[in-house]
Amino acid sequence: MSAGTNAKESSRIPYGGYYRRDDNEVSAAERIVTHAGPGSPMGEYMRRFWQPVCLSEELTDVPKVVQILHERLVAFRDRSGQVGLLFPHCSHRGTSLEFGIVQQRGIRCCYHGWLYDVDGRILETPCEPAGSRIKETVFHGAYPAFERDGIVFGYFGPPSEKPDFAEYDSYTIPEGTRLVPFSNLYECNWLQVFENLIDHFHSAVLHNNMTVDGLDAALAAGMNLGEGFREMPVIEWHTTRDGNGMLFTAGRRVAPDRVWVRTTELALPNYAATASLVPTAAELRHTTVAMSRWQVPVDDENMIVLGWRHFNDEIDPQHYGNAQDCGYDKIDFLEGQTRHRTYEEKQRAPGDYEAMTSQRPVALHHLENPGRSDVGVYLIRRLLREAVAGKTPADSTRPLAKAEGETLSTYTSDNVVRVAGVGGEADRELIATTCREVLAILKETDQVPRQQRRAHMLSRLDEFDGGL
Ligand code: FES
Ligand SMILES: [Fe+2]
Numbered sequence: 001m002s003a004g005t006n007a008k009e010s011s012r013i014p015y016g017g018y019y020r021r022d023d024n025e026v027s028a029a030e031r032i033v034t035h036a037g038p039g040s041p042m043g044e045y046m047r048r049f050w051q052p053v054c055l056s057e058e059l060t061d062v063p064k065v066v067q068i069l070h071e072r073l074v075a076f077r078d079r080s081g082q083v084g085l086l087f088p089h090c091s092h093r094g095t096s097l098e099f100g101i102v103q104q105r106g107i108r109c110c111y112h113g114w115l116y117d118v119d120g121r122i123l124e125t126p127c128e129p130a131g132s133r134i135k136e137t138v139f140h141g142a143y144p145a146f147e148r149d150g151i152v153f154g155y156f157g158p159p160s161e162k163p164d165f166a167e168y169d170s171y172t173i174p175e176g177t178r179l180v181p182f183s184n185l186y187e188c189n190w191l192q193v194f195e196n197l198i199d200h201f202h203s204a205v206l207h208n209n210m211t212v213d214g215l216d217a218a219l220a221a222g223m224n225l226g227e228g229f230r231e232m233p234v235i236e237w238h239t240t241r242d243g244n245g246m247l248f249t250a251g252r253r254v255a256p257d258r259v260w261v262r263t264t265e266l267a268l269p270n271y272a273a274t275a276s277l278v279p280t281a282a283e284l285r286h287t288t289v290a291m292s293r294w295q296v297p298v299d300d301e302n303m304i305v306l307g308w309r310h311f312n313d314e315i316d317p318q319h320y321g322n323a324q325d326c327g328y329d330k331i332d333f334l335e336g337q338t339r340h341r342t343y344e345e346k347q348r349a350p351g352d353y354e355a356m357t358s359q360r361p362v363a364l365h366h367l368e369n370p371g372r373s374d375v376g377v378y379l380i381r382r383l384l385r386e387a388v389a390g391k392t393p394a395d396s397t398r399p400l401a402k403a404e405g406e407t408l409s410t411y412t413s414d415n416v417v418r419v420a421g422v423g424g425e426a427d428r429e430l431i432a433t434t435c436r437e438v439l440a441i442l443k444e445t446d447q448v449p450r451q452q453r454r455a456h457m458l459s460r461l462d463e464f465d466g467g468l
Contacts, residue, residue: 087141
C-alpha cells in the first residue's frame with residue numbers, strides 16, 4: 001500500500017486507518033437527500049407539503065422564533081386567534097419581529113410600529129403621514145399556517161401549489177382517539193431520524209437486552225421495548241402509494257399457533273406512523289397507530305420531530321393517561337429518545353438519541369457497509385431521490401380522501417393471526433408468506449369507505465384464519 005491508497009482499497013486491509021482519516025465530506029449525491037435549504041432539490045420538494053413548525057403551547061403572548069427547513073421565522077398567534085409565520089426582519093428597517101407586540105389583529109414592530117397581518121399585509125405605518133401609500137405597495141414575507149390538535153403547521157412552497165393537509169383515518173379511529181402533541185430535538189440531519197423508523201432490526205438490539213445486559217436494574221428499566229420485540233423478525237419492505245411511501249412488515253411467531261404481523265408506513269417526504277409501542281403481542285387484532293410524526297429539518301445538522309401520540313382504549317392502554325409526559329422536547333415512552341440524560345447514562349444504556357446523533361451530524365452514506373437488513377434504509381433513500389428528481393407519479397390514494405368526510409387509509413397496524421407453526425427455516429418462510437397475505441388485506445382498505453374500514457379488516461382477518 002502506498003500513501004496514495006484510496007479509502008476503498010484501504011477498507012480491505014487491517015490497521016489501515018492511516019489511509020482513511022480524511023474521508024469525511026458529505027458528497028453531492030448525499031446532499032440531494034439530506035440538505036433541505038431553500039432552492040435545494042430536497043428543500044423544494046419538502047416545501048410542497050404542510051410541515052409542522054412548533055407546538056401550539058409554544059405560542060404565548062410573545063412571539064416565538066422558529067427555524068424550519070433552514071429558514072428562521074417568527075411565529076405568533078394574534079389575539080383574535082389567527083396564527084402567523086412571518087419573516088423575522090421588519091420590512092421597514094429590519095428590526096426583528098421576535099421583539100414585536102402581538103395585537104388583536106397581527107403583530108406590531110416595536111421600533112416604528114408597523115403592523116402586519118398574518119398574510120404579510122401591512123395594516124398600519126404610524127410614523128408615516130396620512131395618505132402614505134407604503135402599506136399598499138409592500139407585503140411582508142409570510143407563510144400560511146394553521147393549528148391542528150396542538151401542532152402549528154406551515155406551508156413554505158409556492159401559494160399556487162398549496163396542497164390539502166393529508167388527513168389519515170388513524171387521526172380519528174378508533175373512536176375516542178385523542179391526539180397529544182409532542183416534539184423532540186435531535187442534533188443530527190433529519191434523514192437519520194427518518195431512516196431509524198424503517199430500520200426495524202435495531203429494536204431487537206438497541207431496545208433489548210443486547211445493549212443493556214449487565215446494567216443495574218434501575219438504569220435498564222425503561223430502556224427495553226416489550227418481550228415481543230426480542231425475536232429477530234422476518235422483515236420485508238414494499239413501496240406504497242405509487243412510490244410516495246413505503247412500509248415494512250415485521251413478522252414474529254408469538255405463540256405456537258400465532259404470528260404477529262407489524263406494519264409501519266412512511267410517507268414521503270418525511271411522515272411516519274408507528275404502531276403499538278408496547279404490544280401485548282399475542283392479543284393484538286388490527287390495532288392502528290400509536291404515534292404520527294414528521295421528521296423536519298431545522299438545518300443540515302439539526303432536526304425536530306413533531307407529532308402526536310395517539311391515546312385511546314385500544315393502543316397501549318397501559319400508557320393511557322401519560323399525556324402529561326408528552327410536550328415540548330419530551331415523550332412518554334422508552335428512555336433514550338431525548339438529549340436530556342447524563343453522559344454516563346447515555347454511554348451505559350444508549351437509546352435512539354445516541355444511536356442516531358452519533359452517526360455524525362450528517363451520516364456519510366459512502367462509508368457505510370450495508371447488508372440485507374438495510375434494504376429498507378436504501379429503499380427510502382431511492383424513493384426520496386426519485387421524488388426529488390420528479391420521477392414519481394402523483395399518489396393515486398390522495399384523491400380518494402377528497403370526498404366528503406373521507407380520509408387516507410392507514411396501513412400501519414399490528415395484526416395477530418392464527419397460523420400454526422411448522423418449525424425451523426420453513427416457519428420463517430411461512431411467516432413471510434403470512435405477512436404478505438395480511439398486507440394484501442390491508443391494502444384493500446384503500447377502496448373501502450372510511451366508516452367501514454375497521455369492520456372490513458376484522459372480517460377479512462377472520463376469513464383468513466378462522467378467527468382468534
Ligand atoms: S423597523 Fe420595524 S417599524 Fe421600523
Ligand atoms: Fe428505536
